[in-house]
Amino acid sequence: MPRPIKPRKIGYIPQHKLFVPYDKKRLSNDTILLLHDELEALRLKDIEHLNQNEAAEVMGVSRQTFQLILDSAHQKVATALVEGQAIKIEGGNYTLSERAHRCPQCGKIHQTNAIIEGNCNRKRRRCRNCRNE
Numbered sequence: 001m002p003r004p005i006k007p008r009k010i011g012y013i014p015q016h017k018l019f020v021p022y023d024k025k026r027l028s029n030d031t032i033l034l035l036h037d038e039l040e041a042l043r044l045k046d047i048e049h050l051n052q053n054e055a056a057e058v059m060g061v062s063r064q065t066f067q068l069i070l071d072s073a074h075q076k077v078a079t080a081l082v083e084g085q086a087i088k089i090e091g092g093n094y095t096l097s098e099r100a101h102r103c104p105q106c107g108k109i110h111q112t113n114a115i116i117e118g119n120c121n122r123k124r125r126r127c128r129n130c131r132n133e
């Protein structure tokens with residue numbers, strides 16, 4: 001019997017879930033589905049600059065699994081941009097957990113409350129220690 005896949009921990013559900021090329025009038029069936037855990041992998045690696053170990057730990061997966069999720073996400077986003085396809089953020093095997101940020105001041109990873117649906121505010125990204133200084 002195959003082992004059930006453990007849900008990936010993510011800290012963020014975006015408010016905007018549909019990205020369509022500006023000159024495309026309607027959604028076609030080549031819309032690319034980006035899973036919520038794939039978006040979180042992109043955020044942790046490409047926005048927060050966590051390394052593979054750190055990001056894997058935050059999402060509660062092995063390094064290898066994290067890399068697979070990230071590769072899939074990069075492939076989908078690149079394909080959408082190059083081929084002019086829409087991206088819809090939907091689904092995935094995840095559980096909402098804390099949201100990891102790298103503090104721009106001290107460089108440590110800190111975790112705050114998850115965002116259930118909204119914009120990930122980048123202005124208040126400093127950790128509590130640095131904010132209280």
Ligand SMILES: [Zn+2]
Binds near residue numbers: 107126127129
């Ligand atoms: Zn800090």
